[in-house]
């Protein structure tokens with residue numbers, strides 16, 4: 001029996017005898033199976049290889065980034081947010097070793113894990129078991145959970161309040177249950193939004209994008225982006241942390257609203273002529 005991990009998206013599956021037949025997350029239009037075909041590994045194999053290490057960096061007061069080096073699967077960054085009411089891990093990464101557990105324990109451990117969308121479910125249940133905490137996932141994405149656990153709590157509706165001034169909001173778009181996390185005490189009370197790739201910070205740091213599929217370049221329809229723009233208008237934040245360690249430090253809400261406008265104009269053919 002083994003808990004297999006898909007090498008392309010980093011998702012860990014529940015315990016089974018043989019390898020899974022396929023990875024539904026990678027076979028979905030939003031992801032892809034590598035040209036060489038499906039490949040599987042396990043957390044024990046990754047740990048034994050000695051090739052991976054998690055970098056834990058303090059980004060600012062109360063925020064630590066956790067990224068696997070030199071990189072595994074999608075390569076996203078998870079964030080540990082320290083509030084006076086407990087710590088939240090926003091999004092997750094596959095690799096978890098004793099050194100990581102010890103360092104995170106030193107920072108106060110994890111009281112809740114919250115996920116933006118299925119591409120980062122990774123080995124969320126391993127993390128939940130290591131720290132004895134629940135995992136919050138929007139119920140509209142429940143079909144993408146590949147390892148069930150009693151630690152998983154499905155939330156519903158548009159908002160879910162955790163603790164310490166942290167609220168999850170469903171923006172949808174990239175995934176139906178696609179969620180962002182707002183920490184109202186962040187940036188001295190101006191608010192910090194953690195967006196996964198529900199809102200993706202692009203190369204030009206004043207702008208973001210909103211895609212159905214990033215690797216396959218499939219855009220979202222303008223009506224969805226308009227919905228996201230409306231939902232974001234009701235959340236107060238000034239800084240934004242994206243999934244790949246890209247940060248909009250100031251006036252991030254204005255950047256998101258302007259980016260939604262630009263995206264809609266591009267789709268509707270009024271932004272440029274080529």
Ligand SMILES: [Zn+2]
Pocket residue numbers: 006007008009010011023024025026027
């Ligand atoms: Zn996969």
Ligand SMILES: [Zn+2]
Pocket residue numbers: 117119174197
């Ligand atoms: Zn994604």
